[in-house]
Amino acid sequence: xxxxxxxxxGQTAAPHEHKLAVGIDLGTTNSLVxxxxxxxxxxxxxxxxxDILPSVVHYTTDSVVVGDDAAQQAITDPENTxxxxxxxxxxxxxxxxxxxxxxxxxxxxxxxxxxxxxxxxLNPVQVSxxxxxxxxxxxxxxxxxxxxxxxxxxxxxxxDAQRQGTKDAANIAGLNVLRLLNEPTAAAIAxxxxxxxxxxxxxxxxxxxxxxxxxxxxxxGVFEVLATGGDSALGGDDFDHLVADWISAExxxxxxxxxxxQRLLLTEAKHAxxxxxxxxxxxxxxxxxxxxxxxxxSRTTFEDLIQPLVKRTLLACRRSLKDADISKDDVLxxxxxxxxTRVPLVREKVGEFFAQEPLTSINPDKVVAIGAAIQADVxxxxxxxSDLLLLDVTPLSLGLETMGNLVEKVIPRNTTxxxxxxxxxxxxxxxxTAMTIHVLQGERELVDDCRSLARFSLTGIPPMAAGAAHIxxxxxxxxxxxxxxxxxxxxxGVSASIQVKPSYGLSDNEVANMLKDSMTxxxxxxxxxxxxxxxxxxxxxxxxLIVALQQDGKALLSDVEQSAIETAIQTLYxxxxxxxxxxxEKEIETVDKLTQDFAARRMDASIRKALQGQSVDKV
Amino acid sequence: MNHFELFGLPVxxxxxxxxxxxxYRELQRSLHPDNFANNSERERLLAVQKSSQVNDAYSILKxxxxxxxxxxxxxxxxxxxxxxxxxxxMFLMQQMEQHERLEEIPHSADPEQEIADFDxxxxxxxxxxxxxxxxxxxxxxxxxxANVVRKLKFVCKLQTQLSTLEDSLLDY
Numbered sequence: 204x205x206x207x208x209x210x211x212x213g214q215t216a217a218p219h220e221h222k223l224a225v226g227i228d229l230g231t232t233n234s235l236v237x238x239x240x241x242x243x244x245x246x247x248x249x250x251x252x253x254d255i256l257p258s259v260v261h262y263t264t265d266s267v268v269v270g271d272d273a274a275q276q277a278i279t280d281p282e283n284t285x286x287x288x289x290x291x292x293x294x295x296x297x298x299x300x301x302x303x304x305x306x307x308x309x310x311x312x313x314x315x316x317x318x319x320x321x322x323x324x325l326n327p328v329q330v331s332x333x334x335x336x337x338x339x340x341x342x343x344x345x346x347x348x349x350x351x352x353x354x355x356x357x358x359x360x361x362x363d364a365q366r367q368g369t370k371d372a373a374n375i376a377g378l379n380v381l382r383l384l385n386e387p388t389a390a391a392i393a394x395x396x397x398x399x400x401x402x403x404x405x406x407x408x409x410x411x412x413x414x415x416x417x418x419x420x421x422x423x424g425v426f427e428v429l430a431t432g433g434d435s436a437l438g439g440d441d442f443d444h445l446v447a448d449w450i451s452a453e454x455x456x457x458x459x460x461x462x463x464x465q466r467l468l469l470t471e472a473k474h475a476x477x478x479x480x481x482x483x484x485x486x487x488x489x490x491x492x493x494x495x496x497x498x499x500x501s502r503t504t505f506e507d508l509i510q511p512l513v514k515r516t517l518l519a520c521r522r523s524l525k526d527a528d529i530s531k532d533d534v535l536x537x538x539x540x541x542x543x544t545r546v547p548l549v550r551e552k553v554g555e556f557f558a559q560e561p562l563t564s565i566n567p568d569k570v571v572a573i574g575a576a577i578q579a580d581v582x583x584x585x586x587x588x589s590d591l592l593l594l595d596v597t598p599l600s601l602g603l604e605t606m607g608n609l610v611e612k613v614i615p616r617n618t619t620x621x622x623x624x625x626x627x628x629x630x631x632x633x634x635x636t637a638m639t640i641h642v643l644q645g646e647r648e649l650v651d652d653c654r655s656l657a658r659f660s661l662t663g664i665p666p667m668a669a670g671a672a673h674i675x676x677x678x679x680x681x682x683x684x685x686x687x688x689x690x691x692x693x694x695x696g697v698s699a700s701i702q703v704k705p706s707y708g709l710s711d712n713e714v715a716n717m718l719k720d721s722m723t724x725x726x727x728x729x730x731x732x733x734x735x736x737x738x739x740x741x742x743x744x745x746x747x748l749i750v751a752l753q754q755d756g757k758a759l760l761s762d763v764e765q766s767a768i769e770t771a772i773q774t775l776y777x778x779x780x781x782x783x784x785x786x787x788e789k790e791i792e793t794v795d796k797l798t799q800d801f802a803a804r805r806m807d808a809s810i811r812k813a814l815q816g817q818s819v820d821k822v
Numbered sequence: 823m824n825h826f827e828l829f830g831l832p833v834x835x836x837x838x839x840x841x842x843x844x845x846y847r848e849l850q851r852s853l854h855p856d857n858f859a860n861n862s863e864r865e866r867l868l869a870v871q872k873s874s875q876v877n878d879a880y881s882i883l884k885x886x887x888x889x890x891x892x893x894x895x896x897x898x899x900x901x902x903x904x905x906x907x908x909x910x911x912m913f914l915m916q917q918m919e920q921h922e923r924l925e926e927i928p929h930s931a932d933p934e935q936e937i938a939d940f941d942x943x944x945x946x947x948x949x950x951x952x953x954x955x956x957x958x959x960x961x962x963x964x965x966x967x968a969n970v971v972r973k974l975k976f977v978c979k980l981q982t983q984l985s986t987l988e989d990s991l992l993d994y
Contacts, residue, residue, distance in 0.1 A: 382856065422847065425851075584859070592847070594850060594854070618877075619881065621874045621877065623871065623874040624878070682855045743861060746860070747865060806872050809853065810853070812852065813848040814829075
């Protein structure tokens with residue numbers, strides 16, 4: 204193994220081996236997986252040559268089927284067939300219009316929606332994990348090897364609960380997530396790198412269940428998101444529902460419909476919508492149960508139905524331009540993403556709004572997966588010289604509850620991530636020793652109008668007069684857009700912190716249990732997987748230290764420091780070969796402490812280098 | 823390390839936005855957590871922290887009003903988060919009038935035009951205050967400069983309220 208070479212100064216590292224990484228577009232209606240192979244990103248196909256996997260999962264008592272085969276069960280076995288599960292991700296049961304969901308939903312003890320099937324009551328996260336597993340299996344087979352990492356795309360407008368749910372699903376599917384990437388940003392990568400564009404572009408992304416608009420500035424490989432907006436519950440599915448309602452009204456159907464009838468109406472509505480892309484009218488036939496109805500839907504009627512929804516998307520575009528402080532004339536290019544942008548009215552209205560023909564040269568179904576694959580290839584380390592850098596933003600403001608049921612914003616929407624912001628609060632009663640911290644997400648002023656993300660308590664504050672305590676609450680959002688919050692009373696140093704586990708998300712324990720329950724690991728030993736993960740972390744620590752020593756050891760470390768680190772790496776290497784997970788974890792911690800200074804010095808050195816390179820450029 | 827030092831700049835109100843943006847991108851190119859996707863937990867955490875710091879510094883430095891407030895904090899006193907302490911009856915009177923104007927907008931004949939006009943006026947007055955601030959801070963008249971920043975905050979708050987009103991009129 205290359206590791207032992209480090210003790211020999213001057214020796215070069217083993218040549219970079221190609222690592223396997225894929226980009227996954229986990230969509231409401233369809234999902235895809237793509238990878239960079241011999242230099243270009245392409246979607247991966249199944250045995251029958253199809254790259255699109257319908258996001259539909261069918262359960263029986265002892266099997267799970269994903270994709271087209273599952274979709275075929277939709278009308279015959281609606282209860283056990285789950286489609287558009289993404290719309291339930293990270294939602295509370297009370298958030299959901301259950302009449303719109305052709306499944307039986309029940310509420311969990313913690314207020315989450317569960318889907319009742321013959322395989323038990325399923326959390327949306329578990330169902331999403333099945334789709335991810337199917338895609339990962341396809342990739343493992345096509346690329347002939349285990350995946351080192353994946354990039355999974357999420358709507359830019361997804362809130363913390365929805366993002367965390369997606370990450371949990373990946374965890375249950377046994378995937379190493381390199382990054383959660385926003386869908387419009389992924390599309391911009393696919394287009395931007397293709398064309399070598401510079402300037403402002405707008406990405407209009409109307410998928411099956413979600414709408415996003417992002418305004419980006421492209422500059423020498425840097426994709427800087429200036430603003431993003433949208434609606435995480437508006438998409439092509441809503442067009443289908445409007446058409447289905449129209450059919451119901453025309454056919455005089457009763458309002459209480461069977462699950463099978465709901466499915467049939469939605470399926471026919473979707474077909475009608477798709478047919479109207481190229482035709483002025485379409486004939487619809489409904490023959491099920493006692494119903495036998497035929498009718499014609501014209502494009503004009505369809506457009507009247509969906510007009511209000513299209514208008515809502517344009518209002519979001521307007522707001523994002525304003526947030527980005529950009530006028531329509533500054534927009535160089537408008538990129539269309541998502542299957543629903545095939546609807547002619549959508550293209551027409553978007554074109555009118557931006558006063559230019561929108562770009563549709565890359566297949567709108569595939570563009571997100573392709574962008575994600577390009578990013579995955581860079582992140583996994585296959586392209587050390589890449590210029591690609593993504594600077595994304597928070598889609599929604601993050602804040603805290605204050606007196607009077609009001610929300611105090613700590614991080615406003617469209618702030619570049621990662622970001623850390625602190626706010627100081629004080630006690631309002633004499634002798635108050637505890638404080639509840641309620642974390643919220645949203646733009647509105649009242650607590651009840653925002654999304655509750657988490658509540659936690661800071662206890663053990665020494666008794667003081669009202670207003671004397673200084674409680675500093677820090678919000679940290681990482682590059683995936685995930686939030687953690689910590690609180691500290693300054694005079695006493697009492698502190699509390701949480702990785703925000705959204706109120707409507709899963710606890711770490713639940714994720715661990717699902718992992719144990721999930722089919723893939725039922726036979727395997729879960730502890731074996733945990734050991735493997737710890738070994739992988741040890742490898743990462745060693746690998747990055749080796750590179751660091753080669754690059755900066757001489758410049759930043761004394762001989763004594765250098766040899767201490769080398770010894771520590773050797774020890775870690777030996778312990779890593781064993782199978783004691785706790786010992787490995789402990790040794791990683793030791794190495795971590797020993798190299799803390801070195802890591803900080805390296806960061807400072809790279810800041811100096813970045814500044815220097817800059818001033819040389821200026822000269 | 824203060825925000826100016828992080829960007830290798832002298833503490834000065836006037837700065838070149840284009841070169842600030844270039845420096846920002848260079849810093850993120852080496853510090854962004856995406857560069858550390860395969861590194862140890864510790865290094866990823868450190869990158870998140872450093873990268874956050876650079877983002878924070880950039881957002882403050884590129885916004886003239888936040889930059890003014892920040893310079894004041896570095897050179898003199900930190901007035902961020904203070905309760906309102908401005909004592910200038912003329913200015914406060916003017917503020918009240920402007921708030922009345924804001925409240926009248928929904929009832930006006932053409933609210934959209936009225937919002938646009940009002941917004942333009944506020945933008946102009948912000949510009950004038952910033953120029954005044956620049957003169958005062960260069961002459962090291964810190965207390966007067968602080969009062970200008972306080973006024974700026976009033977005007978900015980008004981502009982935010984105006985934009986919220988616009989959003990609500992447009993039914994977001």
